Amino acid sequence: MTDTLQQQLIIARKEQILAAAAVVFAAKGFHATTIRDIARQAGIADGTIYNYFGSKTALLTGIFEQMRERVLRQNPLPAPETLDLPAFIRLFIQQPLLALRGDNFALFRIILAELPVNEELRTLYHTQIMQPTLHLAEAYFTAQVAQRGIAPEDARLILRAIAGMVQGLLLQYILGDELLTEQWEQLPELLSGLLLHGLGPDPD
Amino acid sequence: MTDTLQQQLIIARKEQILAAAAVVFAAKGFHATTIRDIARQAGIADGTIYNYFGSKTALLTGIFEQMRERVLRQNPLPAPETLDLPAFIRLFIQQPLLALRGDNFALFRIILAELPVNEELRTLYHTQIMQPTLHLAEAYFTAQVAQRGIAPEDARLILRAIAGMVQGLLLQYILGDELLTEQWEQLPELLSGLLLHGLGPDPD
Amino acid sequence: MTDTLQQQLIIARKEQILAAAAVVFAAKGFHATTIRDIARQAGIADGTIYNYFGSKTALLTGIFEQMRERVLRQNPLPAPETLDLPAFIRLFIQQPLLALRGDNFALFRIILAELPVNEELRTLYHTQIMQPTLHLAEAYFTAQVAQRGIAPEDARLILRAIAGMVQGLLLQYILGDELLTEQWEQLPELLSGLLLHGLGPDPD
Amino acid sequence: MTDTLQQQLIIARKEQILAAAAVVFAAKGFHATTIRDIARQAGIADGTIYNYFGSKTALLTGIFEQMRERVLRQNPLPAPETLDLPAFIRLFIQQPLLALRGDNFALFRIILAELPVNEELRTLYHTQIMQPTLHLAEAYFTAQVAQRGIAPEDARLILRAIAGMVQGLLLQYILGDELLTEQWEQLPELLSGLLLHGLGPDPD
DNA sequence: GATGAATGAGTTTTCATTCAT
DNA sequence: AATGAATGAAAACTCATTCAT
Numbered sequence: 001m002t003d004t005l006q007q008q009l010i011i012a013r014k015e016q017i018l019a020a021a022a023v024v025f026a027a028k029g030f031h032a033t034t035i036r037d038i039a040r041q042a043g044i045a046d047g048t049i050y051n052y053f054g055s056k057t058a059l060l061t062g063i064f065e066q067m068r069e070r071v072l073r074q075n076p077l078p079a080p081e082t083l084d085l086p087a088f089i090r091l092f093i094q095q096p097l098l099a100l101r102g103d104n105f106a107l108f109r110i111i112l113a114e115l116p117v118n119e120e121l122r123t124l125y126h127t128q129i130m131q132p133t134l135h136l137a138e139a140y141f142t143a144q145v146a147q148r149g150i151a152p153e154d155a156r157l158i159l160r161a162i163a164g165m166v167q168g169l170l171l172q173y174i175l176g177d178e179l180l181t182e183q184w185e186q187l188p189e190l191l192s193g194l195l196l197h198g199l200g201p202d203p204d
Numbered sequence: 205m206t207d208t209l210q211q212q213l214i215i216a217r218k219e220q221i222l223a224a225a226a227v228v229f230a231a232k233g234f235h236a237t238t239i240r241d242i243a244r245q246a247g248i249a250d251g252t253i254y255n256y257f258g259s260k261t262a263l264l265t266g267i268f269e270q271m272r273e274r275v276l277r278q279n280p281l282p283a284p285e286t287l288d289l290p291a292f293i294r295l296f297i298q299q300p301l302l303a304l305r306g307d308n309f310a311l312f313r314i315i316l317a318e319l320p321v322n323e324e325l326r327t328l329y330h331t332q333i334m335q336p337t338l339h340l341a342e343a344y345f346t347a348q349v350a351q352r353g354i355a356p357e358d359a360r361l362i363l364r365a366i367a368g369m370v371q372g373l374l375l376q377y378i379l380g381d382e383l384l385t386e387q388w389e390q391l392p393e394l395l396s397g398l399l400l401h402g403l404g405p406d407p408d
Numbered sequence: 409m410t411d412t413l414q415q416q417l418i419i420a421r422k423e424q425i426l427a428a429a430a431v432v433f434a435a436k437g438f439h440a441t442t443i444r445d446i447a448r449q450a451g452i453a454d455g456t457i458y459n460y461f462g463s464k465t466a467l468l469t470g471i472f473e474q475m476r477e478r479v480l481r482q483n484p485l486p487a488p489e490t491l492d493l494p495a496f497i498r499l500f501i502q503q504p505l506l507a508l509r510g511d512n513f514a515l516f517r518i519i520l521a522e523l524p525v526n527e528e529l530r531t532l533y534h535t536q537i538m539q540p541t542l543h544l545a546e547a548y549f550t551a552q553v554a555q556r557g558i559a560p561e562d563a564r565l566i567l568r569a570i571a572g573m574v575q576g577l578l579l580q581y582i583l584g585d586e587l588l589t590e591q592w593e594q595l596p597e598l599l600s601g602l603l604l605h606g607l608g609p610d611p612d
Numbered sequence: 613m614t615d616t617l618q619q620q621l622i623i624a625r626k627e628q629i630l631a632a633a634a635v636v637f638a639a640k641g642f643h644a645t646t647i648r649d650i651a652r653q654a655g656i657a658d659g660t661i662y663n664y665f666g667s668k669t670a671l672l673t674g675i676f677e678q679m680r681e682r683v684l685r686q687n688p689l690p691a692p693e694t695l696d697l698p699a700f701i702r703l704f705i706q707q708p709l710l711a712l713r714g715d716n717f718a719l720f721r722i723i724l725a726e727l728p729v730n731e732e733l734r735t736l737y738h739t740q741i742m743q744p745t746l747h748l749a750e751a752y753f754t755a756q757v758a759q760r761g762i763a764p765e766d767a768r769l770i771l772r773a774i775a776g777m778v779q780g781l782l783l784q785y786i787l788g789d790e791l792l793t794e795q796w797e798q799l800p801e802l803l804s805g806l807l808l809h810g811l812g813p814d815p816d
Numbered sequence: 817g818a819t820g821a822a823t824g825a826g827t828t829t830t831c832a833t834t835c836a837t
Numbered sequence: 838a839a840t841g842a843a844t845g846a847a848a849a850c851t852c853a854t855t856c857a858t
Contacts, residue, residue, distance in 0.1 A: 112316075154390075160373065161369055161394075199362075249819040251821095259854085452840085455834080456841095463833085517729075574780065576778065576781075585742070585772065598769055607697070659852080
């Protein structure tokens with residue numbers, strides 16, 4: 001029992017620190033943030049942070065893990081088999097667009113900024129997010145679109161294009177595109193229509 | 205005349221420095237690169253850099269500008285009126301995908317990493333790249349797809365989705381997706397087909 | 409009784425801590441050792457150490473005292489009067505050379521490193537080791553060598569030279585001299601011979 | 613020429629820094645000295661030190677090298693062949709005893725304190741000081757004492773004992789022995805006599 | 817204009833010590 | 838008495854920027 005209490009205290013302190021780090025990282029960016037900033041924000045001493053995290057970088061990966069867990073817990077993926085293709089696509093688009101609402105946008109920005117430059121984080125993102133997601137989706141997706149005459153090779157590329165479309169829209173959102181800010185809610189519906197039917201037949 | 209010669213020397217020196225900076229930034233990332241690294245690479249003294257650029261950050265924006273000019277010069281945008289919609293879309297996709305091949309991928313990575321964090325760079329990207337591109341394309345695109353029964357509001361969102369798709373694919377490429385590395389050349393054709401016709405009719 | 413038991417517990421705990429400290433100091437050196445290292449080695453909490461010793465430095469002096477007592481207990485000095493000069497010299501040399509064998513070499517190294525820099529330890533060494541040793545030896549030694557025509561002033565210097573010889577050999581041993589490592593056992597015999605008879609008469 | 617001037621400036625600056633470091637090291641010891649202390653003492657900025665020395669430890673080895681060079685320059689070793697054995701011994705003892713007079717005593721203390729604990733410095737001391745000295749002396753010494761009926765093996769040990777005697781006396785001097793401080797000048801004469809003739813014949 | 821030595825603020829990280837439980 | 842989390846001072850080292858030559 002005591003043991004469990006201890007561990008809960010440790011977890012709570014870790015979360016306190018990560019929360020503080022997230023706030024400051026979001027406001028100033030990873031590199032511009034100092035350990036002191038985070039300690040002040042958390043209301044603790046500088047050294048205390050190192051009782052819970054080995055380095056400044058560990059705070060970043062800690063935030064990443066936390067975000068991943070939170071997203072997965074809030075939006076559990078349904079088995080693709082229970083969906084038809086349109087529903088699958090709408091979900092595939094909707095999920096990340098909505099998962100990052102709220103605080104998570106700020107965190108996504110931080111992580112995005114480090115991804116191109118931080119090897120460890122990149123690997124984490126690749127193995128924890130992209131690979132599982134793509135792997136899960138590929139099996140179902142290639143089978144479905146095969147019925148519509150699309151080769152598996154192409155299907156896998158298209159899946160990446162769809163994932164990319166979502167990521168690219170997030171990027172533009174972060175960069176401050178006003179139209180997207182206004183119309184964000186419309187996107188899932190609009191995009192799944194576009195992907196299913198295209199821009200439509202030649203008018204002639 | 206002397207004045208012109210002077211100015212040419214200045215421009216040449218600036219380019220020499222930017223080229224060196226690009227090399228080192230690409231290899232080590234922006235933050236991990238020191239002014240000394242760049243000076244060594246350029247074969248000049250540290251202080252000389254400050255005769256031509258006000259700060260380390262100015263080197264980054266300088267590279268950004270240079271890259272933009274180079275891309276525009278190499279791939280001048282044709283007047284959209286001369287293209288039909290399929291050709292337009294293929295071009296709209298192809299342009300950035302190909303423009304960043306070669307060294308520019310590395311630079312794009314650097315800039316991408318700074319974008320979420322660097323206000324100045326973000327504004328530059330927004331006003332110099334995204335806004336002009338979207339503005340130019342919107343007029344033509346909304347008109348074209350209107351003929352296919354798509355509302356202008358939706359058309360503008362779709363244009364961002366297409367741009368986003370391209371950016372997202374670049375991001376995944378940077379993050380090391382193997383399939384994309386192999387099949388990069390197929391993308392323009394495949395994606396324009398997808399966007400024009402969708403995934404195809406329901407098989408039933 | 410309880411009081412005595414209490415005190416025995418305290419002494420036992422102190423010895424436990426000192427033993428742990430000695431192990432870690434010997435392995436890593438004084439400055440490179442952390443209180444946590446010692447606590448881990450002793451299987452206790454960091455804070456507990458401070459219930460028994462006032463500071464990290466106090467651990468060092470504690471070890472010093474312990475070592476001194478142990479050496480004295482193991483090798484009680486016989487009354488010089490019971491020895492003739494050759495036996496006295498052999499003993500005077502032998503004692504420190506052998507006393508430090510084993511773990512104590514490592515501790516001697518640590519203490520030696522702190523001696524030049526640590527005032528408190530230096531005083532301790534001077535008053536607890538050198539002064540008593542020299543004082544005890546001087547009375548006997550000056551009287552003995554007076555019979556051989558050596559002035560008391562010179563005798564006292566010579567005594568220091570002999571003590572120095574031993575210390576210097578220990579130093580060289582610590583510094584890694586291979587010959588000494590191999591022939592360590594020969595030293596007492598060889599040196600007492602040298603001191604008594606010198607290098608021998610001029611061959612001519 | 614300009615090149616030479618540059619290099620002279622660099623050498624001068626290095627010496628300035630080493631001199632400052634020696635002063636502060638001698639006063640406070642190596643570990644208790646901060647880079648800031650040294651910078652203040654030298655009248656320069658902290659960072660400047662790192663333009664000339666890679667680390668704090670490099671300052672220590674720098675001092676060591678400087679001391680070695682200075683000692684060698686001031687007391688060039690004569691070829692042993694030009695000396696008879698008594699002269700050789702007196703010189704062998706005298707040299708280090710006198711070389712360390714003055715500032716060098718303080719430096720020797722610093723180095724002595726680090727020797728047992730600092731691998732790099734220990735190697736330096738071994739290869740630069742002890743090995744060459746012993747090597748040079750051994751050839752001559754073993755040959756000489758062979759004529760007096762001493763085996764080469766023993767001769768080599770005796771040589772170390774003599775060197776040790778000197779080092780041990782230095783150690784006692786550093787530890788504050790008062791008699792040695794007063795009578796320091798007598799030592800070479802007294803010790804060479806002792807070594808050559810021993811304590812004298814048994815009075816009976 | 818070019819140089820590169822000097823600067824010193826700023827950063828992460830460590831660790832002896834304290835003290836509430 | 839034992840604990841070990843919290844503390845925060847301290848320290849080595851880096852590097853963008855300046856400026857005298």
